[in-house]
Amino acid sequence: SQQGEEDPQALSIQEGENATMNCSYKTSINNLQWYRQNSGRGLVHLILIRSNEREKHSGRLRVTLDTSKKSSSLLITASRAADTASYFCATDISNSGYALNFGKGTSLLVTP
Amino acid sequence: DSGVTQTPKHLITATGQRVTLRCSPRSGDLSVYWYQQSLDQGLQFLIQYYNGEERAKGNILERFSAQQFPDLHSELNLSSLELGDSALYFCASNRDRGFTGELFFGEGSRLTVL
Numbered sequence: 407s408q409q410g411e412e413d414p415q416a417l418s419i420q421e422g423e424n425a426t427m428n429c430s431y432k433t434s435i436n437n438l439q440w441y442r443q444n445s446g447r448g449l450v451h452l453i454l455i456r457s458n459e460r461e462k463h464s465g466r467l468r469v470t471l472d473t474s475k476k477s478s479s480l481l482i483t484a485s486r487a488a489d490t491a492s493y494f495c496a497t498d499i500s501n502s503g504y505a506l507n508f509g510k511g512t513s514l515l516v517t518p
Numbered sequence: 519d520s521g522v523t524q525t526p527k528h529l530i531t532a533t534g535q536r537v538t539l540r541c542s543p544r545s546g547d548l549s550v551y552w553y554q555q556s557l558d559q560g561l562q563f564l565i566q567y568y569n570g571e572e573r574a575k576g577n578i579l580e581r582f583s584a585q586q587f588p589d590l591h592s593e594l595n596l597s598s599l600e601l602g603d604s605a606l607y608f609c610a611s612n613r614d615r616g617f618t619g620e621l622f623f624g625e626g627s628r629l630t631v632l
Contacts, residue, residue: 439620446628448520448608449561451620494561505574506551506621510560
């Protein structure tokens with residue numbers, strides 16, 4: 407079952423614009439991660455933010471976490487065509503052991 | 519290159535058949551995770567092994583089974599295949615028992631059941 411849900415499902419922007427994707431989750435977490443997937447390829451880790459952190463930066467990426475609202479956002483600044491991919495948030499939940507559960511992703515298209 | 523190797527990359531088989539997917543984790547990684555990705559269900563966690571022992575279980579069907587061998591490679595066995603089992607199957611690895619850090623994903627095995 408999905409723990410995180412990304413919004414929007416799809417996003418189309420032009421190069422140079424900023425892209426913002428949101429993730430909402432249901433239960434308390436230890437950390438939240440964002441991954442990127444190029445079409446048909448494996449997922450690549452982008453950034454991890456812990457539950458006691460509010461904001462984190464990595465290059466053109468900025469992630470925020472609001473545990474009171476159970477939500478996170480991923481901002482990609484100055485988008486490039488090469489940023490075209492699907493972006494997933496993933497949260498750790500304790501079920502039968504620990505699992506990292508992924509949302510269904512936001513499909514980002516950046517046009518030149 | 520994540521360092522995680524999955525074989526085969528593509529597999530086409532018929533309903534009712536059995537297949538085995540193989541995963542070699544990154545050097546030094548003790549945990550292996552299996553995920554299934556389909557258009558309707560998204561990315562579903564199946565099962566995790568840590569150093570040869572099952573550690574966590576997700577939405578894995580009874581027709582599916584997995585194991586991790588002493589050399590830490592893992593195999594996912596899918597039997598009595600149905601059309602709905604067609605999906606991308608990913609293996610991921612990391613050094614941790616839990617989820618304190620990132621997962622490193624392989625390129626996946628694409629299974630088509632006809």
